[in-house]
Amino acid sequence: MSVVLDLVDVSVVRGAGKRLIDGVSWRVEEGERWAVLGPNGAGKSTLLSVAAARLFPTSGMVDILDEILGAVDVFELRPRIGVTSGALANQIPHSETVLNVVVTAAYAVTGRWREQYDPDDERRARELMGQWGVGELADRTFGSLSDGERKRALIARALMTDPELMILDEPGAGMDIGGREDLVERLTELARDPYAPTTVLVTHHLEELPQGLTHLMLLNRGRVVAAGPIQDVLTSENLSATYETPLKLTEVDGRYTAFKDAS
């Protein structure tokens, strides 16, 4: 199996020596489905920005899809990585149609820049929009969509280039329970699809973990608390250490939640 991500002793340091991530080593192999959990400010988004070739670390080695960050043209590497994040959503003009939001990924831009697209690109965009439940919304403006619809349109966009690595930063943020459950169902299908790209998902909520995840990283204060196969890492003890509060993990039919352990 080939290695998709290999981070060795990676740190990102900002003003006054603040370590956003601190000596992180992480190996992701082809076909794995990871989630990254950790409290606010733990460094999850920073870590994902490094993994998506959007941010250079202060120190350490980063290998993404067999290319070393710093020795590769990131503009050639980035189209191989599908990303959804709130930051990306904010860059998209609200007046853009949903079809354009999705199809422009093939041209690595966020606004329409050509009047005509390749018919194959448009066909693929419409197919992905259908799969992610926004097929009927192709001609609506991005700004008119609900939070949940926007998130699903962005996932369709991220898949547009047939990426080898897919990075989902809080795809369920801002959704109501129905929207979340719909998203988890679709993410479960994606996780179980053997042809889907290697995936890394960041979330704040255990309830958003789709079934079919294979691995989990727990991050706190920029450091890895635990990382590895989900069945080994997802424990009350590890969650308590990560969130610095006593937590009791509960599992129901392959879905998870955690509450403060009062015992």
Ligand SMILES: Nc1ncnc2c1ncn2[C@@H]1O[C@H](COP(=O)(O)OP(=O)(O)OP(=O)(O)O)[C@@H](O)[C@H]1O
């Ligand atoms: N330029 C910067 N200078 C100093 N600190 C920064 C800078 N950018 C981010 N930080 C801090 O780095 C820490 C990690 O931020 P990051 O966004 O990676 O965390 P996160 O785990 O994604 O948080 P959240 O769950 O709240 O989104 C936070 O404490 C943040 O305030």
